[in-house]
Amino acid sequence: xxxxxxxxxxxTSVGSVERxxxxxxxxxxxxxxxxxxxxxxxxxxxxTDELINLAYQITAAPSEREMDMLISTGEQVSVALLxxxxxxxxxxxxxxxxxxxxxxxxxxxxxxxxxxxNTKRIKAELKNKKIVIVAGFQGVSPEREITxxxxxxxxxxxxxxxxxxxxxxxxxxxxxxxVYTADPRIVPEARKLSVLSYEEMLExxxxxxxxxxxxxxxxxxxxxxxxxxxxxxxxxxxxxxxKEVKMMEGVLVSGIALNKNEAKITICDVPDKxxxxxxxxxxIASGNVNIDMIVxxxxxxxxxxxxxxxxxxxxxRATKVIKKVVSxxxxxxxxxxxxxxxxxxxGVGMRSHAGVAARMFGSLGxxxxxxxxxxxxxxxxxxxxxxxxxxxxxxxxxxxxxLGKKVKRRQS
Amino acid sequence: xxxxxxxxxxxTSVGSVERxxxxxxxxxxxxxxxxxxxxxxxxxxxxTDELINLAYQITAAPSEREMDMLISTGEQVSVALLxxxxxxxxxxxxxxxxxxxxxxxxxxxxxxxxxxxNTKRIKAELKNKKIVIVAGFQGVSPEREITxxxxxxxxxxxxxxxxxxxxxxxxxxxxxxxVYTADPRIVPEARKLSVLSYEEMLExxxxxxxxxxxxxxxxxxxxxxxxxxxxxxxxxxxxxxxKEVKMMEGVLVSGIALNKNEAKITICDVPDKxxxxxxxxxxIASGNVNIDMIVxxxxxxxxxxxxxxxxxxxxxRATKVIKKVVSxxxxxxxxxxxxxxxxxxxGVGMRSHAGVAARMFGSLGxxxxxxxxxxxxxxxxxxxxxxxxxxxxxxxxxxxxxLGKKVKRRQS
Numbered sequence: 085x086x087x088x089x090x091x092x093x094x095x096t097s098v099g100s101v102e103r104x105x106x107x108x109x110x111x112x113x114x115x116x117x118x119x120x121x122x123x124x125x126x127x128x129x130x131x132t133d134e135l136i137n138l139a140y141q142i143t144a145a146p147s148e149r150e151m152d153m154l155i156s157t158g159e160q161v162s163v164a165l166l167x168x169x170x171x172x173x174x175x176x177x178x179x180x181x182x183x184x185x186x187x188x189x190x191x192x193x194x195x196x197x198x199x200x201x202n203t204k205r206i207k208a209e210l211k212n213k214k215i216v217i218v219a220g221f222q223g224v225s226p227e228r229e230i231t232x233x234x235x236x237x238x239x240x241x242x243x244x245x246x247x248x249x250x251x252x253x254x255x256x257x258x259x260x261x262x263v264y265t266a267d268p269r270i271v272p273e274a275r276k277l278s279v280l281s282y283e284e285m286l287e288x289x290x291x292x293x294x295x296x297x298x299x300x301x302x303x304x305x306x307x308x309x310x311x312x313x314x315x316x317x318x319x320x321x322x323x324x325x326x327k328e329v330k331m332m333e334g335v336l337v338s339g340i341a342l343n344k345n346e347a348k349i350t351i352c353d354v355p356d357k358x359x360x361x362x363x364x365x366x367x368i369a370s371g372n373v374n375i376d377m378i379v380x381x382x383x384x385x386x387x388x389x390x391x392x393x394x395x396x397x398x399x400x401r402a403t404k405v406i407k408k409v410v411s412x413x414x415x416x417x418x419x420x421x422x423x424x425x426x427x428x429x430x431g432v433g434m435r436s437h438a439g440v441a442a443r444m445f446g447s448l449g450x451x452x453x454x455x456x457x458x459x460x461x462x463x464x465x466x467x468x469x470x471x472x473x474x475x476x477x478x479x480x481x482x483x484x485x486x487l488g489k490k491v492k493r494r495q496s
Numbered sequence: 497x498x499x500x501x502x503x504x505x506x507x508t509s510v511g512s513v514e515r516x517x518x519x520x521x522x523x524x525x526x527x528x529x530x531x532x533x534x535x536x537x538x539x540x541x542x543x544t545d546e547l548i549n550l551a552y553q554i555t556a557a558p559s560e561r562e563m564d565m566l567i568s569t570g571e572q573v574s575v576a577l578l579x580x581x582x583x584x585x586x587x588x589x590x591x592x593x594x595x596x597x598x599x600x601x602x603x604x605x606x607x608x609x610x611x612x613x614n615t616k617r618i619k620a621e622l623k624n625k626k627i628v629i630v631a632g633f634q635g636v637s638p639e640r641e642i643t644x645x646x647x648x649x650x651x652x653x654x655x656x657x658x659x660x661x662x663x664x665x666x667x668x669x670x671x672x673x674x675v676y677t678a679d680p681r682i683v684p685e686a687r688k689l690s691v692l693s694y695e696e697m698l699e700x701x702x703x704x705x706x707x708x709x710x711x712x713x714x715x716x717x718x719x720x721x722x723x724x725x726x727x728x729x730x731x732x733x734x735x736x737x738x739k740e741v742k743m744m745e746g747v748l749v750s751g752i753a754l755n756k757n758e759a760k761i762t763i764c765d766v767p768d769k770x771x772x773x774x775x776x777x778x779x780i781a782s783g784n785v786n787i788d789m790i791v792x793x794x795x796x797x798x799x800x801x802x803x804x805x806x807x808x809x810x811x812x813r814a815t816k817v818i819k820k821v822v823s824x825x826x827x828x829x830x831x832x833x834x835x836x837x838x839x840x841x842x843g844v845g846m847r848s849h850a851g852v853a854a855r856m857f858g859s860l861g862x863x864x865x866x867x868x869x870x871x872x873x874x875x876x877x878x879x880x881x882x883x884x885x886x887x888x889x890x891x892x893x894x895x896x897x898x899l900g901k902k903v904k905r906r907q908s
Contacts, residue, residue: 101550101553101554104554105554135573138513138573138577139576139577139580141513142513142516142517142577142580142581142584143580143581143583143584146580146583147579147580147583149590150576150577150579150580150583150591151576153572153575153576153579153591153593154572154573154576154577154580156572157569157572157573160565160566160568160569160572161547161550161566161569163565164551164562164563164565164566165550165551165554165562165566167559167562167565168551168554168555168558168559168562168566169554169555171555171558171559171562172554172555178561179562179565181565181642183595183640184640184641228595228596229596230593
């Protein structure tokens with residue numbers, strides 16, 4: 085059986101008629117080599133936001149079922165146009181909605197989870213030598229209600245199809261060349277990584293390097309699906325994401341991530357009693373506020389401070405919920421800080437090396453950058469610092485861990 | 497069982513967020529009276545043309561299957577928005593795509609015919625007291641491919657639903673108050689007709705009074721479904737279209753229609769032999785040119801002229817096809833005339849009255865308007881005249897047949 089590739093193109097890759105034609109050319113070129121191809125496409129750049137905006141002009145609280153009905157049209161438009169562009173190049177192609185493919189999800193509208201994918205239609209079309217173009221981001225519930233998978237859902241569609249179709253690789257096309265050791269706009273000597281582990285990619289994604297949706301990386305990791313993040317507009321290899329990365333040298337850190345879109349909330353003088361923290365976060369969760377870093381230090385006085393970060397867009401909603409909690413649990417008050425940045429070093433290498441934290445804190449300290457909050461995972465250390473020091477901190481850490489230097493890593 | 501109304505709103509009725517809100521208010525008001533309502537909606541004004549334009553930017557010959565995939569999104573957007581607007585007013589509503597309803601069509605993409613409608617889902621939603629909002633113009637083939645019903649297809653969706661659901665009435669909402677005796681922009685004293693027969697409406701529709709798609713009137717006629725053409729923005733009664741209209745007085749003519757969007761093509765010196773006309777129109781049909789009036793007079797010289805009209809937008813394509821035919825059948829040549837208007841008088845009354853033609857030709861002649869071509873049906877007489885005389889002719893005929901005068905007609 086010839087090689088099977090899943091290719092996913094994001095909104096910027098199909099942002100205009102010209103770009104759709106370009107993508108079509110690229111797909112046809114690969115198909116002529118005898119490869120079988122399933123393409124997953126997002127909505128034309130900006131379309132989803134325009135549709136959401138229309139809905140909010142109608143009502144402040146649109147029904148989630150109707151929201152899915154509305155925004156799923158975005159992908160339906162792009163798959164049809166891409167199929168036409170491929171036909172124009174003389175190649176057979178067929179576009180399919182999530183429902184036509186048979187991507188069955190649960191009924192959680194706007195954030196549905198895939199429960200099953202029927203592969204019959206796609207396999208039949210592939211057998212007829214057709215290029216199959218699937219509308220990303222969408223599925224249908226068992227009752228054939230249209231559902232969507234949440235932001236970045238097209239990545240998930242691609243990875244899930246790669247799994248059920250046993251694809252050789254899942255290629256994620258984007259407007260950057262791959263995953264970098266740091267944002268090249270901040271650190272000019274930042275290097276494109278040629279390979280990366282799922283774990284590292286997960287940490288980088290959740291830290292704001294928005295090339296790949298976290299849930300899709302989790303699925304790829306669970307089923308060991310090789311991912312390849314690469315540019316829609318260049319032929320060059322991008323970054324391959326695989327199971328485990330064998331280090332030829334002692335690489336500790338693979339990249340520096342920066343996120344300036346969060347704000348910090350601190351609840352002061354929280355009574356240090358069992359169940360209080362649980363009470364607080366239960367209230368926050370039921371207010372539908374997504375929180376990121378949570379930090380609480382040991383109490384020595386009978387009360388403690390609890391800090392956490394939220395997306396800036398959710399700050400006012402979060403503060404409202406929290407003010408309610410403060411009086412319920414008898415805490416001292418709430419402080420919010422809009423002026424922070426989260427900087428993180430990520431790398432599987434730090435699992436077995438203790439010195440990374442010391443080097444990170446040391447180099448920031450030497451540069452006079454104050455660390456306000458620290459949180460760590462097995463392969464990541466994140467610090468909150470003042471926002472105006474963010475770019476400087478990225479540069480310092482990139483240098484400290486020698487990330488500009490070419491190193492040899494290989495897939496296991 | 498409470499009354500069941502099908503309401504169809506066209507593109508201009510849902511042309512903006514404000515209009516969608518207004519329509520929602522109207523629907524809710526009726527629903528509060530205890531009426532069961534199924535609403536059929538077209539795409540937001542202009543959307544379908546925008547999508548078609550996108551397709552033609554990709555390729556000059558888009559696949560019809562992909563075209564349906566593309567343009568069916570227009571109605572999906574409007575049903576979702578209308579459902580949201582109804583929710584906002586505190587009423588339950590659910591939007592459904594053609595596929596979700598179970599509007600099954602044949603596989604003729606872009607001009608599919610409805611073969612079956614499953615009423616299960618709609619009936620269940622109506623039973624739950626929901627306002628059901630159906631995407632017009634679309635269906636699915638037995639293989640669940642998305643199809644569309646051709647221009648004006650939302651009218652057909654509405655009428656077909658009225659039939660299978662045994663609705664009490666099918667209301668067609670539009671931007672005019674109803675069907676008029678003539679275009680009120682030309683004849684200020686033109687009167688809104690309160691009732692009209694299916695036959696008359698059919699002739700008026702095919703003659704350019706674009707308030708209702710012809711196929712949908714045919715279906716309404718076949719199954720005797722009461723139609724009510726009325727304004728989206730006013731409460732007043734519009735025009736009711738029913739089986740037979742009993743005349744209280746001897747009404748001969750119910751309206752004057754004008755169509756300036758056609759051009760005339762004449763094939764000269766066609767050999768008067770059996771099979772030649774068939775050969776010509778077979779060729780034209782296979783060239784996918786839609787033709788309207790066909791006129792051929794008796795031959796007295798061994799050859800004859802054949803004239804017919806086509807939509808102006810199809811003129812260049814038609815001429816190309818016809819030039820080929822001319823040489824095949826050995827005709828003398830082709831003349832095309834862009835400068836014509838088709839004026840028609842319509843009325844069931846003329847079935848039993850011979851004098852209508854004489855009065856029509858006489859009054860036009862007196863005014864110095866030359867009649868180039870004549871064609872008649874049982875309840876209609878159409879003439880081609882010079883375009884610059886068109887408005888004058890409408891005024892003359894409106895007066896000749898006393899259409900400004902209020903007459904009593906009643907439904908049988």
